[in-house]
Amino acid sequence: MSKTPKPDELSKVDYTPPKTGWMDTPAEFKQGMWCYGSKPKNLETLEFPNPRQWSPADEDWKLPENWQEILLNGLKERLDKYRSFKVFMDICVRCGACADKCHFFIGSGDPKNMPVLRAELLRSVYRGNFTTAGKILGKLAGARKLTYSVLKEWWYYFFQCTECRRCSVFCPYGIDTAEITMMARELLNLLGLNTDWISGPAANCYMKGNHLGLEPHTIVGNLEYMLDDIETITGIKIKPSFNRKGAEILFVTPSGDLFADPGTYTAMGYLMLFHELGLDYTWSTYASEGGNFGFFTSNELAKRLNSKIYAEAKRLGVKWILGGECGHMWRVLNQYMDMWNGPADFLLVPKSPVTGTVFENAKSTKMVHIAEFTADLIKHGKLKLDPKRNDHLKVTFHDSCNTARGMGIFEEPRYIIKNVCNHFYEMDEHTIREKTFCCGSGSGLNAGENMELRMRGGLPRANAVKDVVEKYGVNMLANICAIDRAALPAILDYWVPGTGCTGVHELVANALVMKGEKERTTNLRGEPLNGMEGQE
Amino acid sequence: MNAILSLIAVIALILIALLGVKTANLHSLFGIAVPYAAMAIFLIGVISRVLKWGRSPVPFCIPTTCGQQKSLPWIKQSKLDNPSTTSGVIGRMLLEVLLFRSLFSNTAFELRNGPKVAYGSTRWLWLGGLAFHWSFLVVLIRHLRLFTEPVPACLSSLEVLDGFLQIGAPGLLLSGVVLLLAVTYLFLRRVLIPEVRYISLAADYFPLFLILSIALSGIIMRYFTKVDIVGVKALTLGLVSFNAVIPEGISVVFYIHLFLVSALLAYIPFSKIMHLGGVLLSPTRNMPNNSRMERHINPWNYPVHVHTYEEYENDFREKMKSAGIPVEKE
Ligand code: HEM
Ligand code: SF4
Numbered sequence A: 001m002s003k004t005p006k007p008d009e010l011s012k013v014d015y016t017p018p019k020t021g022w023m024d025t026p027a028e029f030k031q032g033m034w035c036y037g038s039k040p041k042n043l044e045t046l047e048f049p050n051p052r053q054w055s056p057a058d059e060d061w062k063l064p065e066n067w068q069e070i071l072l073n074g075l076k077e078r079l080d081k082y083r084s085f086k087v088f089m090d091i092c093v094r095c096g097a098c099a100d101k102c103h104f105f106i107g108s109g110d111p112k113n114m115p116v117l118r119a120e121l122l123r124s125v126y127r128g129n130f131t132t133a134g135k136i137l138g139k140l141a142g143a144r145k146l147t148y149s150v151l152k153e154w155w156y157y158f159f160q161c162t163e164c165r166r167c168s169v170f171c172p173y174g175i176d177t178a179e180i181t182m183m184a185r186e187l188l189n190l191l192g193l194n195t196d197w198i199s200g201p202a203a204n205c206y207m208k209g210n211h212l213g214l215e216p217h218t219i220v221g222n223l224e225y226m227l228d229d230i231e232t233i234t235g236i237k238i239k240p241s242f243n244r245k246g247a248e249i250l251f252v253t254p255s256g257d258l259f260a261d262p263g264t265y266t267a268m269g270y271l272m273l274f275h276e277l278g279l280d281y282t283w284s285t286y287a288s289e290g291g292n293f294g295f296f297t298s299n300e301l302a303k304r305l306n307s308k309i310y311a312e313a314k315r316l317g318v319k320w321i322l323g324g325e326c327g328h329m330w331r332v333l334n335q336y337m338d339m340w341n342g343p344a345d346f347l348l349v350p351k352s353p354v355t356g357t358v359f360e361n362a363k364s365t366k367m368v369h370i371a372e373f374t375a376d377l378i379k380h381g382k383l384k385l386d387p388k389r390n391d392h393l394k395v396t397f398h399d400s401c402n403t404a405r406g407m408g409i410f411e412e413p414r415y416i417i418k419n420v421c422n423h424f425y426e427m428d429e430h431t432i433r434e435k436t437f438c439c440g441s442g443s444g445l446n447a448g449e450n451m452e453l454r455m456r457g458g459l460p461r462a463n464a465v466k467d468v469v470e471k472y473g474v475n476m477l478a479n480i481c482a483i484d485r486a487a488l489p490a491i492l493d494y495w496v497p498g499t500g501c502t503g504v505h506e507l508v509a510n511a512l513v514m515k516g517e518k519e520r521t522t523n524l525r526g527e528p529l530n531g532m533e534g535q536e
Numbered sequence B: 001m002n003a004i005l006s007l008i009a010v011i012a013l014i015l016i017a018l019l020g021v022k023t024a025n026l027h028s029l030f031g032i033a034v035p036y037a038a039m040a041i042f043l044i045g046v047i048s049r050v051l052k053w054g055r056s057p058v059p060f061c062i063p064t065t066c067g068q069q070k071s072l073p074w075i076k077q078s079k080l081d082n083p084s085t086t087s088g089v090i091g092r093m094l095l096e097v098l099l100f101r102s103l104f105s106n107t108a109f110e111l112r113n114g115p116k117v118a119y120g121s122t123r124w125l126w127l128g129g130l131a132f133h134w135s136f137l138v139v140l141i142r143h144l145r146l147f148t149e150p151v152p153a154c155l156s157s158l159e160v161l162d163g164f165l166q167i168g169a170p171g172l173l174l175s176g177v178v179l180l181l182a183v184t185y186l187f188l189r190r191v192l193i194p195e196v197r198y199i200s201l202a203a204d205y206f207p208l209f210l211i212l213s214i215a216l217s218g219i220i221m222r223y224f225t226k227v228d229i230v231g232v233k234a235l236t237l238g239l240v241s242f243n244a245v246i247p248e249g250i251s252v253v254f255y256i257h258l259f260l261v262s263a264l265l266a267y268i269p270f271s272k273i274m275h276l277g278g279v280l281l282s283p284t285r286n287m288p289n290n291s292r293m294e295r296h297i298n299p300w301n302y303p304v305h306v307h308t309y310e311e312y313e314n315d316f317r318e319k320m321k322s323a324g325i326p327v328e329k330e
């Protein structure tokens, strides 16, 4: 693995396009910008084609003889299945409004990271094979043949898109390059061309229920560590249940929060909140992953992984489902789950047992976002909160791409944060809400070997953080996404050292005054509370 | 290079009309047959393209949400940017189509030393695009006076409005000038902005040159060569009533103008100009974000191979039991 250049070196980005036209500039695989190839055993587990040992750096990718035919048939099939794809192939006017909206373009200056050009990589092949003008006029009509070099270019650049949809916000027709990337990745998967960091976790999700491959006893064990910590900090012993039939609520959250800091503090937050409410809920070890690595692979695999949530809810006989803080998990739950694995007619319309609020907005999927749930609790005064405990924090909020542009959950987390923290500051308006910048590691790009790519992609986000760090002394970046919690610490360390990263429910739990708790001397991270150096 | 090729293509079209009418005297071909053929290609082409799009289903509810979702009653929903109802979607679409709302929010960034990424609003493309489309529309509507007799009052008043500057005789019409300026702007930004030049295909320059020359030939006819408008109207009225005859003495500039328009019409169905239809069918804009409230149906949803709970328990039963997790089969 190559060494990632230093920030001052990396931030000298040259935006001048190459002298040669993009069709005549083959992709050059730069170290640190791509992920390792999928391993055969994971593809076998997932029943995907062409499992074999290969490396993207190899000349020969060991493809089946008729790989072009497979891809073109796959392309045709998807044009017939998705109106979005077909329309987006036809109507781009190349106005360039999306060009500088991609964090990867801003951070790398590579013109093929302009959403429009990323899409053209595939569109050109579409034109060459499926349109009259393209077949006759060829390059003049922006058409080209599907060659080995084009295929490699696809692989390189469609795994440099985090499917964040920022480009789609600015396009006058809503052309969503994320949608095109999703199609391209499906096509690549027809040839066994996935990355190791996606197919491995996906295989884990399939066999073990979560992307980290935590087996049932490990999940329980990991939570027990957290429970011990909670007891040390609050004096309260919590006993959650697992796979319990007859619970009112099934709780599903990304498994990342059961595994590593700072996500574990968010998981502790859930445990404390639910305990304080006396919620009748259960965890599941079978449906132990809200995140969906299938979504970065193919629609079919995403559906296969997602199916566990409803299946488990049905088996356990719960009334409704509560979902934890996660980005793409919520895009999937909001925009796909019901169409794949619904109808959830065996569940009831979610109703908060604490406030009686009926979540009409989830009356079909029966799945509520924890930020909606908690905001409702706070609004009804059901939580005793002491925001002073978070006074050492100056917090800003990062909207995750998927919950922002594939759902629109903006106010709920902000309302919560403002109730549990006294110091909250927004970042530059061009970098939040629907215009939020990706962490740069989404859609399965959160690997180690592509660190330079991640740092480049993370530049716009981190830079907006740096701005509030300098202006207001912000020291904590809150978010509602497990990938953020896994990816942002490294990005912040690199671009804005000294800035922490937290889930919203960690902040909640720190402020939460629990019945029968002892006086807290530390926060969930074990840092002393009485210092309170943030007090002014 | 792409620009030059497109320019050559448009010049070729002009020459074809010029030679065809001036030298070969093919007046009825260029005055009658070609326009009919172009119109037929346009209509059939546009309809079949839209039907083709329509044949592909919309399996998932994938609006790009650009504002607060509908959730708790006390949280204010962004009804236009994140609509959850049909009326919200209609509002969103109207603003897109009539005012290019997404383009309005366009930004530009700058990477300064530090590093510091700075953002600012940029509305030039929005302004140029809006000026272009609206003036194009006005010009198009004004042309209806050639196809109607008597000319409806609303058309005449539009023309009065359009000519409110009252410069010269015949009065200068604003729409034509704006169209010319806007097309010029769109062309210039295409060649001057490096990123946009890099992504531009011949198919991006061609319609711009085509429209530019249509506008120019129109302006020449109106203000400079003063075409025989009575003769033109006889021809156009003939065309719409399906018994066209070629009147004597219409200048060749008119035939060039007509031929270029025909070329544009015939070109539209095969080109990106179809975006007018596509934007209406774009699922990221024309769907409500209500997929947690109402079930959308994916017409090709099919059963998939899943890893069932039973299989999972079989894999881990002993581990589950030792961790105190309830199991189905002891
Ligand atoms: C409905 C919303 C529409 C939007 C948001 C829209 C937007 C745009 C934009 C951004 C361009 C690109 C300009 C450039 O950089 O070259 C363009 C070009 C163009 N549009 Fe539209 N447009 C719309 C509808 C229409 C309609 C109804 C027509 C009718 C024919 C039309 C005809 C054209 C033409 C002829 C061009 C210029 C030629 C070209 O560059 O291809 N547009 N439009
Ligand atoms: S903003 Fe839309 S139409 Fe313009 S170049 Fe990008 S994808 Fe194409």
Ligand code: SF4
Residues within 6 Å of the ligand: A101, A102, A103, A104, A113, A114, A115, A118, A160, A161, A162, A163, A164, A165, A166, A167, A168, A177, A178, A181
């Ligand atoms: S979806 Fe995001 S990462 Fe992908 S091209 Fe668009 S802006 Fe870039």
